[in-house]
Amino acid sequence: MATYVMLTKLTDHGAKTVKANPERILEVDSQLGDMGLKVLQQYAVLGQYDFVNIVEAPDDAAMARIAVELASRGSIRIETLRAMPIEDFIAGLEQQGQYAETAAGAR
Numbered sequence: 001m002a003t004y005v006m007l008t009k010l011t012d013h014g015a016k017t018v019k020a021n022p023e024r025i026l027e028v029d030s031q032l033g034d035m036g037l038k039v040l041q042q043y044a045v046l047g048q049y050d051f052v053n054i055v056e057a058p059d060d061a062a063m064a065r066i067a068v069e070l071a072s073r074g075s076i077r078i079e080t081l082r083a084m085p086i087e088d089f090i091a092g093l094e095q096q097g098q099y100a101e102t103a104a105g106a107r
Helices: 012-020 024-034 060-071 086-105
Strands: 002-010 038-044 051-057 076-083
Touching: 002 012, 002 060, 012 024, 024 038, 051 060, 060 076
Parallel strands: none
Antiparallel strands: 002 051, 002 076, 038 051
């Protein structure tokens, strides 16, 4: 499973829905599970976005499909970011460094 950060902003329609039925947020979490997405953490935030969600999905294609499905409902706007564990990031940099050293030695 891949990890993603979903930054969501309520539309006017979404704000009215949440105000009238705050529990709707938890209902959506359950629906996301039915679509193959696992919600790891969810935060209401102040600022440019209304919610930050840390989720897992099988792959980028599944995440894109789910994001489009959610956005098509008209209650939120979504920005999705692919996240990677810092250990994987460091390992990738170390591999790149080894590749650069090998390539430099071949010249």
